[in-house]
Amino acid sequence: MNVRLVCDSSCNVPQAYQETLGIIQVPAWVNFADGTSLRNGVDISDAEFYRRLQTEKHLPTTSQPTPQDIIEAIEAADGDEFIIATVSSKMSGTYNSAVQAAERLAGRKVIHLYDTLSASMGAGWQIIAGAEAAAAGADAAGVLAALRQAREHIVTCFTIDTLKYLAASGRAPMLQAMMGNLLDIKPLMQIQDGTLHLVQRVRGRKKSKRELVEMAAAYVGDRPARVAVVNANVPDEAAELAEDVRTRLHCREVQIVELGPVLGALAGPGTLALAAFVLPN
Secondary structure: EEEEEEHHHHOOOOOOHHHHHEEEEEOOOEEEEOOOEEEEEOOOOOOHHHHHHHHHHOOOEEEEOOOHHHHHHHHHOOOOEEEEEEOOOOOHHHHHHHHHHHHHOOOOEEEEEEEOOOOOHHHHHHHHHHHHHHOOOOOOHHHHHHHHHHHOOEEEEEOOOOOOOOHOOOOOHHHHHHHHHOOOOEEEEEEEEEEEEEEEEEEOOHHHHHHHHHHHHHOOOOEEEEEEEEEEEOOHHHHHHHHHHHHHOOOEEEEEEEHHHHHHHHHOOOOOOEEEEEEEO
């Protein structure tokens, strides 16, 4: 049986993996105040999104792929069975779109649903692991088992440069945002059980990046890991962080990935994240 993985663009699966493993990515939507809605990575690049994010008078909003978007992607693809793996259902409506798509495809396609309970490459590593299992010949049950096993061995932590965008989204009180920026306080957060959790606050960008690596190291220890350095329009800092990661962790692989518009609009430019996938010894 040919099992295909379907994901949304908020999972940030690198293009090379999409191509080599046959992963089907369905883009999220970016909505601007002038009424235009553009598909992430199709109608608008990450670079153009971040340029407009910082120059538009009104901040853009984002929306998950529609059920029809998912249906069209699956109908256009070869495959016997499809596993739709989405960004955390506690952070996005994408999983609900997948449920509706699966209901409408019933009788025509064999569909399985999977909630990564994560985002960006915290979800992406799971999808890659599932697609690698499928490529090795696993059936749908085996692929789902690989996804779940990966989910139990991934840590996703990040720091943001400014609280402005979280405040604009309504997820942080404006006063807290103003105080944080005034004091140069940088929050360090983790995705735990599908939601964002504040772990600590530190002062200064340099210290926040150092602590980000230490958070990942505390989880990984001496075990081998695949690590993604995710950045929101700060590639030079991401490259430097990747070198720190290689020095501090036992890395089998390091990927540098651009944070897509959905999470980028929430966290803002300057966001840096690490997603570390611990491998068997």
